Amino acid sequence: MTLSPSSLIPFTTTCVYSGTFIPYYPAMQKTARRSRPAARLPGRPREFDMDTALDRAVRVFRERGYHATSIGDLTAAMRLATGSIYKAFRDKHAVFLAAFERYTALRQQQTRSAAARGANGREQIRNVLLSYVEHSRGIEGRRGCLVVGSAVELSALDPVVGARVSTQLASNESFIAGLIRAGQADGSIPRHVLADDTARLMLCITQGMRVVGKARLPLDAERLVGAAMKLLA
Amino acid sequence: MTLSPSSLIPFTTTCVYSGTFIPYYPAMQKTARRSRPAARLPGRPREFDMDTALDRAVRVFRERGYHATSIGDLTAAMRLATGSIYKAFRDKHAVFLAAFERYTALRQQQTRSAAARGANGREQIRNVLLSYVEHSRGIEGRRGCLVVGSAVELSALDPVVGARVSTQLASNESFIAGLIRAGQADGSIPRHVLADDTARLMLCITQGMRVVGKARLPLDAERLVGAAMKLLA
């Protein structure tokens, strides 16, 4: 699969992934929306755990990006044979999208639970920022963020991934905006703070930390967040 | 040229580009450090303009990244035949490095000249931030930043590019730190502002804007920079 040749404007790409995304999964098992225990599907049951396999795919895609990851890299990381991958996913692109979903679901969970540990809006934002620094630092930071990676490597070439990335960023931003407004309601953040502008700026800060962390510059959580909290003054 | 397979830690890559970087350029012409007019080098002179060709390469690499850019994409963009590219550069990697240098030189120039239009440290920083937003917005923003792209796509896989990226980010950061200190000296920025911490945070902001802009979220210069200037309060 090749995504298309050069020039960006006019965007004359003959892109395969233009239409609505259909989550394929040939004979998807275990994701049944039925009541538990899930009614057995016909045929031999899948032997590997989908989430475990996707976690491994996530790791490779985070480290190598989309284009530098070969099916061979995926078979090694996911511990599946070529045929098995193509039995479970339409193609490499589908593996990537599934990995992306898995990644964002886990990250969203981590961010929300960091926020939940704060007593008021202000502390919740501080915790979210601290959590971002921790994920952008050291080994974890070097591994990279799949959203940032997709934004940079694929947004302009692949409309499907581009849409997912935008959705994810918008969701992150509005989560922060919500925390700011909550803080204004509970009195921990002054009324004169512009929630939307500040949230967008904080989105830039968090995504920027992932870039800086990937480039191995050291990030100090207390110092960085300490400075950033001025935005809520 | 393939950069290496999977796992990041331990980083067992057999990377070709580990050693010191030698700027190759087989029979580099015109970059002669001699006095003008440059003494003619032996053989047929190069017909194309190196900077023009590199600007075109920069554009492709910004839009498509390193791995998704084929030699065919480069020949089309640079308007050179395959053989001519390999006559002028060792390989694709060398084209990329030359393009990277060209890009960072131009960007540095643009940023410094934006700063120069400010009357004091505070206004210089405002101008730098405004300039970053303008470059991260719209068509230019969608085209992306080669430094951010390299950080995300190559830093972990390619030590040579990784080092260049880190150097560039560090240079951007210390430029900002310098402006903060200048502002404190000229009285436009309070003494209690922590120059280094604030500069690092502003580095995150600028790099984050490139990510957000690449994902096509709209960026409003006045609103974003208005919020960011609180960091200098």
Add this chain to the structure above:
DNA sequence: CAGAATAGGGAATGACCATTCCCTATACCT
């Protein structure tokens, strides 16, 4: 136990890509 349906695994396939080869063209020098 036969049949249907799907998973596991690995070899085969066809396309594409980075790089090299080689022939031609153009400069300078004597």
Add this chain to the structure above:
DNA sequence: AGGTATAGGGAATGGTCATTCCCTATTCTG
């Protein structure tokens, strides 16, 4: 004009990659 040195350009090459094929294995149904 002949020699040397390099550039221009495009065809040939060898390797890699995504994808398909096909054979085997395992489950459920009747």
